Amino acid sequence: xxxxxxxxxxxxxxxxxxxxxxxxxxxxxxxxxxxxxxxxxxxxxxxxxxxxxxxxxxxxxxxxxxxxxxxxxxxxxxxxxxxxxxxxxxxxxxxxxxxxxxxxxxxxxxxxxxxxxxxxxxxxxxxxxxxxxxxxxxxxxxxxxxxxxxxxxxxxxxxxxxxxxxxxxxxxxxxxxxxxxxxxxxxxxxxxxxxxxxxxxxxxxxxxxxxxxxxxxxxxxxxxxxxxxxxxxxxxxxxxxxxxxxxxxxxxxxxxxx
Numbered sequence: 699x700x701x702x703x704x705x706x707x708x709x710x711x712x713x714x715x716x717x718x719x720x721x722x723x724x725x726x727x728x729x730x731x732x733x734x735x736x737x738x739x740x741x742x743x744x745x746x747x748x749x750x751x752x753x754x755x756x757x758x759x760x761x762x763x764x765x766x767x768x769x770x771x772x773x774x775x776x777x778x779x780x781x782x783x784x785x786x787x788x789x790x791x792x793x794x795x796x797x798x799x800x801x802x803x804x805x806x807x808x809x810x811x812x813x814x815x816x817x818x819x820x821x822x823x824x825x826x827x828x829x830x831x832x833x834x835x836x837x838x839x840x841x842x843x844x845x846x847x848x849x850x851x852x853x854x855x856x857x858x859x860x861x862x863x864x865x866x867x868x869x870x871x872x873x874x875x876x877x878x879x880x881x882x883x884x885x886x887x888x889x890x891x892x893x894x895x896x897x898x899x900x901x902x903x904x905x906x907x908x909x910x911x912x913x914x915x916x917x918x919x920x921x922x923x924x925x926x927x928x929x930x931x932x933x934x935x936x937x938x939x940x941x942x943x944x945x946x947x948x949x950x951x952x953x954x955x956x
Contacts, residue, residue, distance in 0.1 A: 701737075704729070707908040708737050710872060710883060712747050712756050715915075719753035726912065774804075776906050776930055779951040781805035784868060784904045784928040787949070788812045792865035795839075795894055796824050798849030798887070799870030801904045803827065810834055818862065820855065820890060822848040844886065851886035859893045867898035869924070871905050873914035876940035879921045881914035888916035900925040910937040921946060 704727060711726060712718050720731045720738075727734065738754045741747045747754045781804030788794055790812050796802050798821035806824040809815060813833025819825045820839050828836050841855025869891055872882045880903065882888040895901055901924045910931050921944035930951040931938045942948055 704733075704908070705737055705740060707912065708734070709741055709746055711912070712741075712754050713883065715756075717750070717753060717755040721752075723753070728911075776951070777801045777804045780904050780906060780928055780930060782808050783949055783951045784902055785809055785812055787902055787926065787928070788815065788866060788868075790814060792816070793863075794818070795859075795862075795864040795867045795898060796821065797868055797870045797891065797894065798824070798847060799904075801906065802868055802870045805868060805904060818864065820850045820894070822850070841890075844884075849887060849890075851884075851890050855890050856893050859890070859897050862897055864894075864898045865900070867894045867901045869894065869901055869903045871903050871909055871918070873912035874903075874905055874910050874921075874927075874937055874941065875913045876911075876921070876937055878913045878917055880918040880924065882916045882918055883914045885916050888918050891918045895919055895923055902926045902928060904928045907931040907935070910935055920944070 707727065708723060711723060720734050723734045724731045738747060738749055742749050746757060748757050777800055780801050784805050785808035788809065791814055793816045796806060796817055796819045803821060803823040806827040809817060809828065810831040810833060815833065816835040816837065817828055818837040818839055819828065822843060825836065825838050828834050839850050839855055840858045841850035842852040844851055871880050874880060882891065903924050905927065907930050921941055924946050926947040926949060927941055928949045928951065929938065938948060
């Protein structure tokens with residue numbers, strides 16, 4: 699796993715749990731405890747976690763230092779490839795609901811090439827990238843903007859989704875696990891994703907390899923609730939195999955599909 703991907707996942711795991719031991723992180727990341735120590739040192743230097751005896755704890759830092767802006771810089775080429783591959787699954791003339799997240803924000807940049815489209819967004823970043831684009835009818839789902847993430851959540855977002863129907867929901871996800879299914883680190887994000895799943899004819903998940911094999915705090919749906927997964931995971935990845943066994947089409951960012 700590339701270092702930027704590993705730092706991204708390590709930060710999300712620590713922030714999602716509040717505190718994790720070296721042994722737990724090593725097991726979930728599939729690396730040595732020495733590697734975990736180096737990664738935690740790097741995150742501590744950035745003020746994102748605090749090292750403690752045998753592990754690390756999350757810090758209550760300003761959200762702009764640990765949210766979308768930080769993660770967007772990590773693994774940008776991978777996110778760009780995933781966004782482009784997912785956009786190719788969108789048929790012109792349809793209605794699309796675009797989830798929040800760094801990868802779906804990358805995907806938004808490729809949607810004008812699939813126009814005409816009606817695109818509803820749950821992300822202020824995606825809205826900025828799609829505004830005034832020829833052939834794109836842009837709808838911004840109402841709701842509360844999560845500080846740092848700029849995702850739209852809460853009762854207003856849920857009420858708006860209940861009034862709409864989409865051909866395709868493109869969902870970002872924090873974690874994918876063979877037993878837990880699709881899950882998220884934030885309760886509000888998970889609630890919006892569950893509502894969006896109910897309002898779409900099909901759902902495409904975009905997730906880089908760091909999300910596979912991870913269990914997050916809030917369950918979104920079982921594996922079979924999704925129609926396709928776009929990822930950069932290796933074909934023999936165990937979690938990817940479980941996703942396929944659940945009947946989900948898998949599309950690799952290099953263009954292979956099964």
